[in-house]
Amino acid sequence: MMTRIVRTAAGVLFPFVLIFGFYIVAHGHLTPGGGFQGGAVIATGIVLLVAAFGAGEIGRRIGPGALKGSEALGLLLFIGTAALAFGFGGTFFANWLANGGAIFGNVVPFGPNPGDLNTGGVIPLMNLAVGIEVLGALSVIVLLMFKGVREETE
Amino acid sequence: MIEIFSLSTGTGSWNPVVWLIALAVAFIVVLVIWATGERSYRREGGAAAPFLSGNAEPEKGEVQIRAGNLYWGFTEALSGYYKRLVPLHTGILNDYVLWFLGTMATIVLVLAVVR
């Protein structure tokens, strides 16, 4: 638990960190970044909250159970997306959504272009899955380690 | 039939089935010899008890030889070797890394520099 100034600033900054993280996740197939980087940014947001409010408080609010759940969910989404390719006749990880015209199915324009979010097939889905997984895993690591340190000092 | 189970090693061959048959035959021979023995022998009544110069036989649990001293003679005979080898296993992580990197440096020298 730090001073009121830090707590308030952390509270104000947290939504922006979240939005920035989700931006990086969502634009992973167009610009540098992607699931891991975005997830890590979101996890740093949680680290910011932990630093400002203390691990006990944040651990009660968010809870390792939910974070572990998001970790498992992300991994399942990832493997599931990869395995769905079997149904479309491709191999594991084959891009069964690309250029299909449906969601994320636009054809990537050739040459320099401003970028189209609706391309990439399964890649944005996988980025999303990895983002969910990484934010859960990294946050859980930080929370547990913080708790360990707390037990040490108290 | 025999060849199916024979493992050829280039210079010879090994046949576990023949070996097992030989073992079984040897076992039967032992059984036959054992069966011709004295039938009136009884283990009870002190016939199987050890004679220790008239002293009482100690409890079995007290004379059970535990593992630690079974190969004392061997390690003692090779003590010069063991005195050098055992202290190398220091249990310190830095030494583990040093041995690893040292071996790597040696092999790099042999493969890349000396050639």
Add this chain to the structure above:
Amino acid sequence: MIPEIIIRNAPALLIAVPMLAAFVTPVIAKAGNGVMKAWALLATAVTAAIAGIIAWQVLDFGTIIYTFGAAAPGLTIPLDSGGIPVRIIFTIDAMSAFMGIIAAISGFAVCLYAIASEKRQTGQEMFFALLLLLEVGILGMVSTGDLFNFFVFLEINSIAGAALVSYRIRGGLSVEAAMKYGFVSTLGGLIVLTAIGLLYGQYGALNMAMVATRMQFTVLDGIALAMLVTALAMKSGAVPMHFWTPDAYGLAPSSVTAFLVVASQASLYGVFRIVFTLYGGIVQTLDWTTVGWIVIVLGVLSMFVGVTMAIPQHDVKRLMAYHAVSQTGYMLLGVGVGIALLGTASFDTYGIVAMEGGIFHIFNHAMYKGLLFLTAGAIIYRTGTSDLNRMGGLGHSMKWTMLFFGIGALAIAGIPPFNGFASKLMIYESVYLFNPLLAVIAMVVSILTLASFVKVFHAMFMGPKLPEFAEVQEVPAPMLLGMGLLAVIVVLFGVFPDQVVAGLVEPAARALADQGAYIASVLGGA
């Protein structure tokens, strides 16, 4: 009978099934401990079945190529890639299938055993998840045909292994062992990655077959080879980099130790794969014999130092761990002789026999050493001590465990008719033709192994029933089943060695030695 989609995608399922099962395990654990254990057992059983399908396909129809992310498994080179196989390609030849079977059988037996042996622990869902992840790491290492992918699976192997070693904290001792194992493994992994970088920088490819065709054996390639061989030999526990082995093997839960043996052998497979497939093109040069001799020297050192360090030990698992180091030496020796002779006329007469002996010994070692560690775990489970000086008289109450231990001990000492004898005989006879001194050392080591295990057998099972172990009973049925599975394989392989060698081992040795066929299977008829 088996759906075509499973056969077609078997290499992906080999990785995907245990990985998916590992991730789902913590979720399933909410439904109850029994459900979670049944789930883990089912996952390992399905993985074993898939490994069997793959082995059958490979032995019947030749090397399997599986390109991830492609429209069809065989499309190794995309049309717009300029002739470079850019995708991750699993290349499963007879050697990979052979290692896959070892890992799958061992994984199933270990999982069966762990169901009963870990039931007093907390956090079991993470235990089984990590066990499945370790299996993913091993299977991935032996199946992949991509250098960087190999590194990734190596790291999965290291991380899951280190976490499992520390599973029972045991007053910090297990954590110390895990710290040492994790630290040196991570360093080894980074060295492997540096070597991969050196190769990528020169040849612009990560696919093993592609790098092999472009291999020039410059000075940098020599450095990369030395780094790869040393780091992977360290991970397989070769002397003088074996120091982590007794720590990690001795303090891990016994079920994990039995599987860590297989994890080490996956690294051993890495050494052989890199030497034969990646660098097999330089076989005509003088350096090739040097490579062979480096592997032989590592092997002889491991054999001798391992067994002599084992003799004075009094902790049963630490003793067995030193024997594991020693047995790894046999594999390095056998295959090392094969490496030294590759490309000469002698290779076809006795070099290939030495390789077959070394490779057969990998399978045998995984089975009997796994069995021995599991029996040691059974003893510790019932008596609560691993100190040989405090044991005795357990043969009265743990008859099945005694039988299984006897089988394992006779097999590791190379007593006929168990499987250790068959592979050691192949190694002795072929190595004697190569260099008689090496064969004599190998036999002396085998005698010392027997002496050491006579001591262990005497200390654990012989003698009158001790009062402190009056309450000891036989271990639960799942543990006996896990041990029994391995024991049956040990006996069967000992009685029918020829069938196993002709059916499994010889194709593996031939596939490893034939670099041209490996490259052609990935890149087309080159």
Add this chain to the structure above:
Amino acid sequence: MIANLPFIAVTVIALIGIVVILTRKNLVKMVMGLSLIEAAVNLFLVSLGYRNGGIAPIFTNAPAGEMVMPTVQAMTLTNIVIGIATTALLLSFVMLVYRKYGSADAGVMRRLKE
């Protein structure tokens, strides 16, 4: 010469890491040394991918020309992820060792030996 500068930096960082691992007994410092080596390997991989005059492989608003292959970046990223996992694992081991043994010193963490 200027093109070799990254590789010189790689060597220097890796050497610092190795010296730290070999000479420091503090486990936290040893893990730091390991992270230094990891950073050196990452820098090495990224330097390998540099091509003079190449264009970053981002399609959005890229100028026309030869794009570089992003394989090394993918490798580096994977290694960073793996590095985070191993560092977290090793540091939690250090924490547990410190709690159980009362010291995070490699000279103390030697109950398993010989």
